[in-house]
Amino acid sequence: MSTELLGQILIVLIVLVTIILFIFEKFEKIKIALTSSIFSLLIFYFLIFRNSEEYLGKTFFGATFEFINIEAILIIFSISIIVSLTKRVGFFDLISLYLVKLTKGDPKKLFMVLGGITFFISMFFDNLSAIILLGSLTVVICKQIEVNPVPFILFVGVNTVIGGLPTPVSSIPNIIYASDFQKINFIKFMMLILPLAIFFFGIATAYFFLVFKKDLLKKVSKEKKEQIERINPWSGIKNKQDILKSIGLLVFLFGGFLLTSWDKFTVDVAFFALISAVIGLFLFRTQFREMIEEGIEWEMIVFFIALFILMGVLQASGALNPITSLLRSILGENAEPVRQIIVVAIIGSIGFIIMGVINVIPAAVVFSSIYHSLSITSIGLWFSFLLTGNIAGAFIPISSATILMAIEILKTEKYKVDFKKYMKNILPLILILQVLAMAFSLILVYFPPKI
């Protein structure tokens, strides 16, 4: 047996063990990720790197450093500073409370508003912040008007996933996929996906009204309604100026993101996010130390770096070659639309299940490198990877951290949503969305937009 083959087998084994350990959640995830990435690096070095001519003249660290997606890390770093700056001054609470007040305690309106805010927040920021911000607010409001929080929280959870679609930075799978496919700019990405995401929001709303009609069409007593109307959104705000600063910062950030689409503007999304974060630190006169200690999820960043290395080694070892060469042989030389459809179908079905089971974030790293090694520029095909990579996050309760958190929130409120109940209530919706997403990808395969 050649040392290279031995290396491939060992690395695949490590990746499988890692994924299994992730699923069982018995050990600390970050510890597993770091340990297995170290093992994979050792195997990579001794069995592959040293013997391969491909790496001649490269240093080991130089070669492995290329596995890390710097842009993704920088975006996560910068956005978490900006979120933390604006969250601390109460900007999101103000907006949420304000909108909730507008619903006047009507469950239907409240339902739409909570879902809409979640969509909006996870469109700009990471999905996890959205569920943390909205989850507890939703529970409090539902208790106040005495409605069952289950559909509300689940809707918020599903909307973190849908709201993760519209922009290249709106969810971690998007960040990973988008930095791998740089031919599409921010505005074009949004113009294609934002309408789709809004459409998905409509479908999800209709679906929830159908499935949970008893809870949502409930009448609320006048007394309870009045309580909602008495909410003062400004109560938690220390300094009104901070709210203006928050708006300024977010507008600047988003304006810059849009500006990156202009090809004369050589700054890219990740760099612009960093610039905005630094400006934010000055604007709010905040010490960097505070942000580094409280605002940034270092654990998550280390986790991603470990994951990038593990998956980078997996790809570099050639262990993914069977999969990519299978897909490439399906695509053939010219990758005619008919052939692309088969690949879209495979990714949309088998890929969907795999991504959902192993959790969408590790999956995004693997699948984006699979897409990368197909070396094909097809926007429809790429979107089938990206959309599946997002929607699979709501496949089963452990597919993404946000759905998991939504269920945890319900659990602490003594509402149990077990695996069976989740699958019965939510899976049909997710499957509908997935089918629609694949249909959308197919349209793009046949009618590729100019990019």
Place this chain on the structure above:
Amino acid sequence: MLDNYGWIATIFIVIIVLATILLLMKEGIDATKITVTGAVVVALIYLFFMDWQLGFAENLSFEHVPNNFLEALSQTINVEAILIIFSVSIIVAITKGAGFFDFISLSIVKLTKGDPRKLMIALGGLTFFVSMFFDNLSAIILLGSLTVVICRQLELNIRPFVLFVGINTIIGGLPTPVSSLPNIIFYNLLKPGTLAKNGNFVDINFISFMGYMLPISIFFFGVALAFFFFIYRKDILIEVSDEKKEQLSRINPWSGVEDRKNIWKSIILLGTLFTGFLLTSIQVEATQISIGLKGVTSLTLADHLNPGYNSNVVSIFQFPDVAFVALIVAVFGIFLFKKELKHFLEEGVEWEMIVFFIALFILMGVLTASGALSPLTKIMSNFLQAETETGLIPIGGQILVALIIGVVGLPITGFLNGSSAALIFSYIFQTLPRGILPGLWIGFVLGGNIGGALSPLGSITILMALEILNREGDKMSFLQYIIRMLPLTLLFGVLSVLYSMFLIGVGL
């Protein structure tokens, strides 16, 4: 974009770097924020007003410049250095949590039986030892408070002891490639194939680095000790009452240790770490053979001067790399002590320092890429032109450069900070002609470390030592420190230059 006006951009970049450095000198400033801002601004100027791809290729000698600016920029970050800081801080946090350092310190202090002279040697030696293995900051944190407590108990003047501990963090930072931040930077930024002895290329590995640096640092320890005994003789050469001595002998080193097994585990962990570090030196030769390349050590300068010579051959596979060993040992430690990694990521790792260093790498990387250092390197390169017949760089020229680095470098390090200086020196060194003697490089390393003792601005550990004194009511101003310690730091500077010259002179 604006090729002809590139030099204006260079001037702006220099101004911003200088402004950043000046601001860093101010006390109580948010160093990370300033450095990150400086890095972002110079990166933007560089991106918009200069031919960035050309700059990376010419001034930083990148072999392949990535098409993406961020990726190119990220290559100025020395990952090994960051990884060493990350891993070692986890290891320090683990062993500190187990009470290992307190245990060792208390045991040794107990052995001194309250004799101020012995105590001085013991505290200084401990500091030297701790900062030899770990970063200097941990050393001053660990030893600083212990020193104060013991001096109070024996009713001794704390100033000489605290200052000696401070100076020893710097001397103890010399011996190994990982013992101080400047060393980490110098060691990792030294490109393979830069140095040569007798016309043969040599590489500096962990053991050979120690071979050059350990003797001189032990010598420096002796010099510092003699200096302190002399100028603080009234405070040190006194007798302590028996009563006080007894108090000291009643110390129980085990009192702070929760589980005795943890001490053993700490010893195993540190032993593994150090053995791993030593092993990195041995593996180089083996891997060279295994990849079937002509060993770098057997390449002669003549090969190098040959136009057909492929410079890629010089970048050898060094494994396990020092940084990688540190990471492996850190994860091993997490398992050995059955700790949650999360806990150490939140509390053990100095993320602020890591962000600061990443920004500093970018700041200095852009400064170099913009061509701002090229006048400096041109001057030095002039002295280091190889003689055409032999292909060797004249000894006299190297000695002259060693002298320049000593005279100019020391004050720069003393008032900048050690790490920025180390970065600038390393970049200068990278652009010097190939085939320089290791002795000259050692001169750079010594200059980048020793300067730190000149003023509190030069080194965070000295700053902390002064803060400890201030907190204890024994105020010492920056200027007082500089004047009081000037003879010692000047002596160190002269000795460093002489040592470097000596090495060059004997062809090492």
